[in-house]
Amino acid sequence: MIVVVAPPAREGRTGGARQALVAVAQVRLMILSILFGFGMFVVIAKLALLALWAQPATARDIAAGLVPPRADIVDRNGTPLARTIDAWLIAVHPDKLIGDKGALAQKLAALMPEQNAAYYAKILNSGGSFAFLKRRATPELVNAVNALGEPGIEFQREPDRLYPQSTMAAHVLGYLDVNGRGVSGMEKMLENRLTNPALRDKPVALSIDARVQGALESELGRAMNDLQARGAAGVILDVHTGEVIAMTSLPSFNPNAIQGPPPRNNVTQSVYELGSTFKPIAVAAAIDSGTITSMARRFDATRPLQVGRFQIHDDPGDETFRWLNIPETLIYSSNIATARIADEIGAARLQDMFRKLGFGDRPEIELGNGAKPLWPKYWARTTVMTTAYGHGIAVTPLHLANAYATMVNGGIYRPTTVLKVEPGKGNPGKRVLTEATSARMRQLLRLIVLMGTGRKGEAPGFRIAGKTGTAEAASEGGYDKHRNVSTFAAAFPIDAPRYVMVAMLDSPKANPAIGVYRTTAAWTAAPVVSRVVSRTGTLMGVTPDANRDIDERDLMPLIWTGAATDKGGQ
Numbered sequence: 001m002i003v004v005v006a007p008p009a010r011e012g013r014t015g016g017a018r019q020a021l022v023a024v025a026q027v028r029l030m031i032l033s034i035l036f037g038f039g040m041f042v043v044i045a046k047l048a049l050l051a052l053w054a055q056p057a058t059a060r061d062i063a064a065g066l067v068p069p070r071a072d073i074v075d076r077n078g079t080p081l082a083r084t085i086d087a088w089l090i091a092v093h094p095d096k097l098i099g100d101k102g103a104l105a106q107k108l109a110a111l112m113p114e115q116n117a118a119y120y121a122k123i124l125n126s127g128g129s130f131a132f133l134k135r136r137a138t139p140e141l142v143n144a145v146n147a148l149g150e151p152g153i154e155f156q157r158e159p160d161r162l163y164p165q166s167t168m169a170a171h172v173l174g175y176l177d178v179n180g181r182g183v184s185g186m187e188k189m190l191e192n193r194l195t196n197p198a199l200r201d202k203p204v205a206l207s208i209d210a211r212v213q214g215a216l217e218s219e220l221g222r223a224m225n226d227l228q229a230r231g232a233a234g235v236i237l238d239v240h241t242g243e244v245i246a247m248t249s250l251p252s253f254n255p256n257a258i259q260g261p262p263p264r265n266n267v268t269q270s271v272y273e274l275g276s277t278f279k280p281i282a283v284a285a286a287i288d289s290g291t292i293t294s295m296a297r298r299f300d301a302t303r304p305l306q307v308g309r310f311q312i313h314d315d316p317g318d319e320t321f322r323w324l325n326i327p328e329t330l331i332y333s334s335n336i337a338t339a340r341i342a343d344e345i346g347a348a349r350l351q352d353m354f355r356k357l358g359f360g361d362r363p364e365i366e367l368g369n370g371a372k373p374l375w376p377k378y379w380a381r382t383t384v385m386t387t388a389y390g391h392g393i394a395v396t397p398l399h400l401a402n403a404y405a406t407m408v409n410g411g412i413y414r415p416t417t418v419l420k421v422e423p424g425k426g427n428p429g430k431r432v433l434t435e436a437t438s439a440r441m442r443q444l445l446r447l448i449v450l451m452g453t454g455r456k457g458e459a460p461g462f463r464i465a466g467k468t469g470t471a472e473a474a475s476e477g478g479y480d481k482h483r484n485v486s487t488f489a490a491a492f493p494i495d496a497p498r499y500v501m502v503a504m505l506d507s508p509k510a511n512p513a514i515g516v517y518r519t520t521a522a523w524t525a526a527p528v529v530s531r532v533v534s535r536t537g538t539l540m541g542v543t544p545d546a547n548r549d550i551d552e553r554d555l556m557p558l559i560w561t562g563a564a565t566d567k568g569g570q
Contacts, residue, residue, distance in 0.1 A: 069159050069180070069200070070161065074205050075208045076420045077210070080164050081163065083161075088142045088155060089156045091132050094123065094126050104148065105118075107148055108148075111145055135178070136160050172367065189368055207418050212246045217234075220250060220503060223505060223508070227516060229506055233504045235397060235502050249265045249267050271372075272395070273394050274394075274397075274400055277467050282338055283444065284437055288433050295326045326558075331452035333453050342384050342388030350384055359393070371396055376393060390471055397502045402416055411433030412431055414427045443555055445466055446494045454490070457490055459537065460546060462533050464494065470484050470485070470521045473507055483506075486519065490526075492542065503529050
């Protein structure tokens with residue numbers, strides 16, 4: 001038998017390669033372990049440092065993420081007037097569109113009709129990387145656009161300013177530009193306060209009362225529409241603090257949907273010749289300066305007053321062409337008697353009174369951009385006479401409201417404010433009239449409503465006092481005899497004054513269908529005050545009382561009752 005024995009395999013080369021691979025793997029594993037260990041060390045060290053040095057999150061840190069980028073604005077009772085919300089933005093990436101751009105433009109125009117298909121087609125075909133289609137989009141619109149299925153359209157969330165009361169107090173609030181900065185009104189004037197990181201979690205309270213504001217806008221808008229007026233303005237002031245309780249200018253605008261420059265604020269940015277509402281101011285100046293010391297003193301109003309080539313006259317048919325004392329001058333709204341009183345006051349003293357009431361400067365209020373009054377360049381004798389009854393000098397309705405507040409509050413002039421004034425922190429103001437003069441003016445203004453041109457402005461139980469004023473509207477350097485500015489300035493309750501209201505209509509027309517037969521203030525502006533006070537008096541803390549009134553017993557014997565007092569004139 002032959003036995004064949006195979007020689008053992010040589011392990012030299014194969015075994016060496018295997019050992020080399022194992023060695024390399026071990027080295028790699030070691031390197032990975034070292035790197036992993038180092039990484040873990042770094043993480044643990046970082047956590048240790050954070051544990052030792054970092055301060056724990058506080059409630060303030062958590063709340064900071066909830067603070068809006070702009071503080072809210074609220075009315076005096078906390079009702080929101082402006083707030084920041086998360087809104088939708090619709091944008092497009094034209095270079096990423098995959099569908100038919102023409103068809104998409106048509107669909108976008110159908111969903112967003114504020115622009116036409118050509119507008120959207122231009123954007124879609126621009127080839128750019130990004131373009132806005134719609135800001136401040138509603139969730140419903142976002143869903144509808146999303147349903148178009150175009151991946152090149154993008155939807156983003158962005159902070160947006162919402163005015164929940166729509167057009168209410170629009171001129172007071174103002175609005176923001178596309179970059180979120182205030183453009184006008186309190187949004188502009190409070191820009192730094194509203195965006196201050198330390199304060200924007202606290203709302204800013206205005207002096208406005210949304211309930212009263214709504215009533216003023218409603219009634220003034222109703223009168224403007226019924227009488228086809230070109231514009232209107234209204235303001236209500238607290239006579240002791242200067243706070244604006246309500247302010248409206250018509251036409252208005254919606255700050256949620258700004259399209260072009262909004263109309264100006266007629267209360268602060270437009271000046272008017274306010275006619276016979278100036279007569280009580282002239283009488284107050286006469287009493288305070290000592291020019292008039294007796295209410296019984298009479299002035300000749302039997303015929304027109306000729307001054308050089310100018311003639312001052314009263315309305316024909318007034319039946320007041322006689323000698324008038326002080327109460328009668330205001331009750332019958334006599335231009336002639338007022339001019340004679342102003343002539344005795346003199347230019348220096350009448351100008352001084354006007355300047356003390358702020359008529360020489362822009363209105364004092366935070367809104368900014370107030371109009372400067374039109375002040376006569378030369379004060380001739382006729383200028384003194386005519387400005388006393390509101391012709392030849394033009395001021396804003398806010399100027400007039402502040403002057404009446406000064407006349408009835410005891411004689412203290414205070415700047416107006418649209419910021420809420422906390423009790424005991426009001427502006428002390430400056431004395432313009434004596435207490436005695438103010439008390440007398442309260443009596444005289446009440447008589448105008450009880451017996452004169454202001455009778456349609458009465459609101460039963462609220463003891464309204466005031467003066468009407470009707471002046472021809474300024475037009476191209478002259479006057480338009482077919483248009484007028486009708487104003488009623490009033491205070492209530494006059495036995496303990498708290499508020500002043502001015503209502504003004506620019507170029508109203510008669511409307512016999514609703515019982516308005518003339519365009520004078522007695523027929524147009526006075527009823528607006530009556531309706532607003534009747535609706536809001538109790539909301540402002542005034543209790544109607546038919547058994548209370550100011551004491552007029554010392555003046556009643558002076559009034560001749562033989563003339564018609566409801567002439568419906570100036």
